[in-house]
Amino acid sequence: MALKIPGVGLSEEEKRIYPMGKIALMISLDMLRFKVEKALRQFGISEIQTIGAKIVALTSKNFTYNDIELIIIDVDSPDFNAYEVIANLKKGIKSAILPILAIGNRSDASIATQLKTLGCEDYIPKPIDDMILSSKVLQLLRERKPNTEIKTHIEEKSKLETLKLAWHAEFETGIQAIDEEHHEIIKQYQKLYALMKDGLGHDFYEDFLAFLSSYVISHFENEERIQQEIGYPQMDVHKHSHSEFKEKLTSFIQDKKVPPSNQDLLKINLFVKDWLIHHIYVEDRKIGAYYKSQK
Ligand SMILES: [Fe+2]
Ligand SMILES: [Fe+2]
Secondary structure (H helix, E strand, O other): OOEEEOOOOOOHHHHHHOOOOOEEEEEOOOHHHHHHHHHHHHOOOOEEEEEOHHHHHHHHHOOOOOOOOEEEEEOOOOOOOHHHHHHHHHHOOOOOOOOEEEEEOOOOHHHHHHHHHHOOOEEEEOOOOHHHHHHHHHHHHHHOOOOHHHHHHHHHHHHHHHHHOOOOHHHOOOOHHHHHHHHHHHHHHHHHHHHHHOOOHHHHHHHHHHHHHHHHHHHHHHHHHHHHHHOOOOHHHHHHHHHHHHHHHHHHHHOOOOOOOHHHHHHHHHHHHHHHHHHHHHHHHHHHHHHHHHO
């Protein structure tokens, strides 16, 4: 039987970043299923409807789900003929419009071409890389042409969610110099986020990387100086954390492509959201708490 897993593991922050509430359908029933589900949840993909391998063939002929927006299929599952299943899905009234992301064992270029001819939008060879899988899924979901009703709904939701990304008092450490710089960092992230939503993030990518490597790095230096001044006991650990960010940022700069791909944009978005904003919210506020305790 189909197993419904409603948004398990989604943090409020993830829901805010990927507010479209898309649903992925995955067709596979082995260890791979758990890996894919875990990867998608980790990156905030909304809901996953898993269909057991034994009923895949039947489901593909009579696709009755209303809320699916993407199909992920394992083309090497021994329990069904994936090529027949894809052909059926592409004939079905409800399923024909859905993008299909195939995953499989072969890594030669011909399999991707063959599957694209059949109607699959994309193909990922195993072993599955979490970041690549999530990037492709998000890219397909974003590229899908929604009908007017869904579009309006998404636009309204997106607008609301963008507003939610605004600076709020909970970010404050209570140390004005630090808070002002954090405010600017979040403002720039918001700008990237808003542009990406309109499909205009590519033009901002280089400026955003430059911002991270100038403003954010100098912010780290200022913050470390303040920590020294107030005798913050966790300074070494905190400094190490800043170094981690610098290392990751260097790899982004080294791999920089002009123009960036959608995946590049998504990666930098996730990196700043998952690392930097998380760092501000969790680690930097500890400096503020210490400062207050010493007054
Ligand atoms: Fe900071
Ligand atoms: Fe910090």
